[in-house]
Amino acid sequence: MINFEYVKANSAQSASEARIKNGASQFIAGGTNLVDLMKKGITAPERLIDINALPLKEISLTPKGLSIGALVPNSVAADHETVKTKYPLLAMALNAGASAQLRNMATVGGNIMQRTRCSYFYDTTMPCNKRNPGTGCSAVEGYNRMHAIFGASEQCIAVHPSDMCVALAALNATVQVSGTKGTRKIPFADFHRLPADTPQLDTNLQVGELITAVSIPAHSFNKAYYLKVRDRLSYAFALVSVAVALDVKDGMIRSAAIAMGGVAHKPWRLYEVEEFVTGKPISKELFTEAASIAMTGAKTYTHNQYKIKLGKAAIIEALTKASS
Amino acid sequence: MDKNNLYNIPPFADDDRVDGLAKVTGKAKFTAEHQLPGLVYGVFVCSTIAKGVIKNMYLAAAKNAAGVIDIIYYLNCPAVPGYKPADRTKNPNARDYTGHKVFFNNLVLSNGQPIALVVADTFERAVHAASLVRVEYDKEVPETDFEKNKFNGKLLKNRGEFLRNEKDAWKNAAVKLEQEYTIPIETHNPMEMHATTAVWEGDNKLTVYDKSQGPKGVQGELARMFELEEKNVKVITEFVGGAFGSGLRSWPHVHAAVIAARKLKRPVKLTLNREQMFTMVGYRPYSWQKIGIGASKEGKLYGITHQAVSNTSVYEDFAEGIVNVSQFLYDCPNVNTDYKILPLHINTPTWMRGPGPASGCFGLESALDELSYQLNIDPIELRIINNAEVHPQSKLPWTTKYLKECYALGREKIGWSNRPSVPGSLKEDGMLVGYGMAVGVFGAGRGGATAKGILKQDGSLLLQSAVSDMGPGTSTAMVKIGSEQMGLDDNKVRFELGDTDFPSGPTQGGSGSATTVGTAVMAVCDALKQSLKEMAIENIAAFKNLKPEDISYENGKLVAATDASAAIHFTDLLKQSSKPELQVSKTSTGFAQRDKYVANSFSVHFVKLHVHPVTGVIKLKHIVSVADAGKIISEKTARSQMVGGAVGGIGMAMTEETLMDHRYGRYINSNFVDYHVPVHADVPPVDVLFVNKPDNIISPTGAKGIGEIALVGVAPAITNAVYNATGKRIRQLPVTPDQLIG
Structure with a gap:
């Protein structure tokens, strides 16, 4: 068995510290993607840091905009009255994603962090630069009906699978993260990366940084x-x-x-x-x-x-x- | 005890499935749920190349992993006698086993082929250890690309030509067309994955729990493979969580579980995972069809030429009747067909719901639809003009044929009069509207079966036969036949199946269970009544001087024809005769009048759909499926079969496609995220209509069979409706939005 350690974090700070202490550790919230990746042998964390107990489940509206805690389930965000009335684009995108069962488990932070669904990424017998850097991209000359038409490189032509993130990108959202050195805000456009020569990196998060919330500014869209x-x-x-x-x-x-x-x-x-x-x-x-x-x-x-x-x-x- | 609740199940509500409550409450034990003392778990290691030779297998890491008991592979696998029968004196007809011989040698003939079985004390440990096995191959270049090889004469094998009168006569018709139609591999994906648990008692007695459509078939094969007496092989397959043909034969995992259990002298359970379902239990083969069809200006068919190629494996031939439908479905004077199979480095395909006609009708029913537009004749009218009153080849009549009634019922229900005669000309809520229809057909018939009936003093009837119920509701239908024949309440009749200790029943497939087993059950009921009459004459004073034919059986009571006051219920008769129960077994034989009649079930499927004029997204709005399936024995389960067939047809038409990367000869969507079966949102309201006229020639049950015709014809009905909506003809399945972008 591939054993792993399981710890429960009681604060964002302790979660980040635990993550840094062991480089082969990962945060887990809903687990709807991570568990698949573990079962498929794509990732094998030595330690899972369960962040579900953190107080990141609030949805709040201020004159500046909307803030959604990282642990708010997708289905809760989609059904939230404020989201539906003030940010209908986000509600629509959330409801377009996955299935009802998955939306109940998946969190807003996890949705942002989900990895590509490229078939080659998921089959460990095939070359994939995202999974095993340097092995090559099977999709470029393989079956690429689902693949990218913008911003790709010869190293990787995978696409980001999220619907929610498309709405967040349009709405100029900001990702709030916290790490051992404090907090910072990452504009949505700068959060995810293009593959270039490092397709193994999906985002610009630093090791140990944890998404705590997503904020969307007030807007005039009608x-x-x-x-x-x-x-x-x-x-x-x-x-x-x-x-x-x-x-x-x-x-x-x-x-x-x-x-x-x-x-x-x-x-x-x-x-x-x-x-x-x-x-x-x-x-x-x-x-x-x-x-x-x-x-x-x-x-x-x-x-x-x-x-x-x-x-x-x-x-x-x-x-x-x-x-x- | 509540007399309406002999078996502790709630009373029937209308047409409920007899095992429905057990299934939805988890009481029903499916194959993989049987736990036995000392059970260990086998997990396959599968090849990751499609062709080559295993050079080395590095097993040390797996062997040293916690809980591992053994790793069985070609170098240490005990010989399976049936794979290569050495002693042909016992059976001069013995042939080498044609299916995949598991762990037989070091050859890899397809990707995902089982090459080792890791057995451990828990399932999880076996899964992990299997992942630690490293394999070194001498790789060879596999041939998996159907499109590249479909005309490759060096590889193709002929599977029969047919000619009625003039060859390629369609070319001389006034109105004609020739088109090609392609269906990709569709994989068997029942909810319950295949599983087998094998238990040996000594070296000569074997019990197997197996997900199967035919326990008797598994028993026979295992007896042959392992040189056992059939009576020493017991197969249990009480509940089946869906099967559409994958359970018609035994696959490598069944043999592997039996091999491992014998080697280790312990019960071994082997469960396939979803990915392994794609490479081990068959699929609907990839097929290419070319149809030339011609008619007079009035729409009378003159000629059909129907060619087809479908794939098989390199180690075994699999063929199905793809082109046969063109030989008889319509009255056409000149027909020629030609069918070939193409061996590829993929595992062997198998029958999948409506095998043959499901593929063939996509070709033929699409071509007819195309012809109807060229002729400017309504597609239903075109079919009626060419209705075959007798079989066009043999000139024999059908046992029953109510296809015209199906057209009439369906066109009314779907609102066919709203269909635009010009494609793309009707809009509704901004969406393009299309109507389509197509015919489905499948052979009907009846095989041989034996059933046992036990009538008890408590007024109950227990029926038994060694068939399986993969979901159509066989138990329910047999209870209905038994209760009707014996004049009993449904709740007093029980049907037991799925155990080879019961009298021999058929493998469930080809839409034949209701007629085959039903006839045996009716024979049992007749025999029970006869025995009761004899018992009454022997034991009851009032009947003493009567002959059996002077006694009638009415709702459980025996009544003297001459004296209505001489009456006794069978429960009292059994008590007064001091018999706790009355038991009979009866065997019915197969349909014998094949020289006088042709037997088919027919269906007509109607579809109304919307296509988004810009994005090409299809939204099905309504499906009406009409069946000429003889007498409907159990309406609710019959309807469920039809709805299930419609859903399967939606998958065939719009979502299902098993994709292979030919560079690796490996599937890239062998999971439920990427291999799309329809979800609820894809399924519109489905109305099911039955002609419901008995066919008493095939069998006394009056039934003709539903399972296949529920699906055959659904896919072309959908693509025909897509054409009606958009003017775009889909000849390659599945149809996806990218093919219909405005």
């Missing part, structure tokens, strides 16, 4: 839509997904936040598209052009060429649904 296109209607990862939040008045887009999922190693924010649509009146032509801008620079592989066409379609549809 329209939102999360569109997820997938192979079955529940419990499937996105082929592509689009998160759209708009501030619309009198048919005019005053501001926009748009991000995509299923296209890159991290939630893919579409700044250029946002800028393009801002200040313009809603029209079919506008959305069609926006979709073209969004797909500029996409690089496809053998099986994911459809993502350009589907990505455009999804952006048009999400903008249309959001603005209607």
Whole structure:
């Protein structure tokens, strides 16, 4: 048996200390991804630091924005009245993810930390730079229908699997972390990494740092839509997904936040598209052009060429649904 | 004791499944749940290459791991006599076993092939130790790519040509088309994974708990493989958590558990995990079909040419009747078919719900739909124009055939009149609307079976036969037949199955259990009534001078035809005759009139769906499945079978595809995250309609069988509806949103 030590942390500080003390340790909350990874032999932590007892389960609204504790279950966040009314984009994205059972177990912090679902990452008999750096990427010349079209490298073309994170990226969320040296705030755009030459690193968290909360600033968006296109209607990862939040008045887009999922190693924010649509009146032509801008620079592989066409379609549809 | 509750189960509500409560409360013990004293656990080590030779196996780490008892592999595996029968004098027809011979030699013929069994004192320790085994191979280049080899004459094996009149006559028809249709590998994924527990008593007596569709079949095979007398092999398969063909034969894990239990002289349990289900218990083979079809301008079919290739393994031929449907489903004067199999370095495929016609009808029913648009004739009308009144080849009549009734019932229920005749022309709530239909067909029939009936003084009837119930509700249906025949309340009848100690019953497959076992049960009931009459004449004064034919049996009572006051309930008869019970066994034989009739069950599936005009996402709105399946014996379980078949068909059409990376000859989605079976959100309301007219030629039960026709035809009904909605013809399954982007 691969034995591991199990400890319960009673404070964020002690959790971080325990994590640093043993480099082969990991935090565990809902465990919906970590347990899979352990069962599949992809990771074998020597110590699991259970953080479930930490007081990180609050959802609070201040004039500055919304704060969601890292241990709030996905289903609780999705059903929370404030989230539903003030941040409907986040509620929609949360409900698009996984299955009801998984959403009950998975936490907001864990959702951010989940690893890619690339098939090659999960099969330990196949080369994978993310799992075993230097062995090569099986997906580049393999079956890559689910894989990235933006920001990938020849070392890794995996995508980030989360729906929630796509909404958080669009909404300019900030990830609050605490470590042994104190706390810091990481803008969502800087939290996840592109693969480059170090695909084994998913995020910019330092060893020992623990996510304590996610905060989303107050905003003026009055329209939102999360569109997820997938192979079955529940419990499937996105082929592509689009998160759209708009501030619309009198048919005019005053501001926009748009991000995509299923296209890159991290939630893919579409700044250029946002800028393009801002200040313009809603029209079919506008959305069609926006979709073209969004797909500029996409690089496809053998099986994911459809993502350009589907990505455009999804952006048009999400903008249309959001603005209607 | 509550007389309505002889077996401590709550009384029936309507049509409830007799074992439903046991199943949903966890009382039903499935194969892997049987715990035995001294039980140890076997876990497979599987190959990670698809072709080659095992050069070295490094076992030290695994052997030294905690709890490990033994590691069995080709170098230390006791010989299985049946794999290569040396002594052919006993049975001159004995042949080498054709299935995968587990731990037989060092050859690897497919990825995921079991190459060692680690046995440990706990399951978890066995799993861990199995992960420590390191294998060194001499790798060879496997051939796993069907598309690359489907016309490779060096590899293909002929599996039969058929010709009626003129070859390729469709080419001379006024309206014609030729198209290709592809179905990927679909893997058996019942909820319960395969498991076997083997227990030896000495060297000659074996008991096996096995997830199987046929305990008698497993008994026979194990007796042959291990040179045992059949009576010394007992197989128990009381409850089965779903099986769609994977339980029709014994796979390597069954042999491995028996080998290990004998070697270690301890009971061994071997349970497959989900990944191993993909490489060990069969699947619907990959298939390619090409159909040329031609008709007159009025829609009368003139010719069909139907070619198919499907894959098999390199060590065993597996073929199924993919092209057969074109030979008889419609009245067509000129038909030729050709079927080949392609050996690849993948494990052997097997029958999967509707084997043959499920694939063949995707081709034929799609082609007919395409033809209907070219002809501008409604697809239902086209089928009615070409309805085969008699079998087009043999000219024999069908035992019963109510296909036209199915069309009428279904078109009404789905609202066929709303179907747009021009594809892509109807919208509803901003979504494209499509209607589609397709026909399903499967052979009907009846085999031989034996059943035992025990009528007791307490008014109960116990029936037994060594069949299994993989989910269709066989126990429930047999209880219904028994209670109806004997005029008893359902709660007083019990049907026991899943044990080879019971009288011989068939393997459950091919939609034949209801007719086969049902006929034996009816024979038992007839014999019981006859014996009761004889008993009354012998023991009851009022009946003394009567002959059996002068006595009638009415709802448990024997009544003299001449004197209605001479009546006695069988419970009193048994008491007054001092018999605690009356026991009979009866054997019924198979359907004997094959020279006079053709026997088929038919179904017609109707689908209404929405397609998102921009993203291509399909939302099924309504399925109507109509079955001509003879008399419906147990309506609730029959309906459940039909709904289950519709769900399986949704999977076939829209979600299921076993994907292989041919560089490694290895599946990349052998898990439930990546291999998609439909979820609730994918399944629309499913209405099931039965013609419900008995077929008394096949069997006295009146039934024809439902299991296969529930699924056959569902997939083309869906893709035909997709065409109606979008104008996009899907000839390669499954249809996913990326194929339909606006």
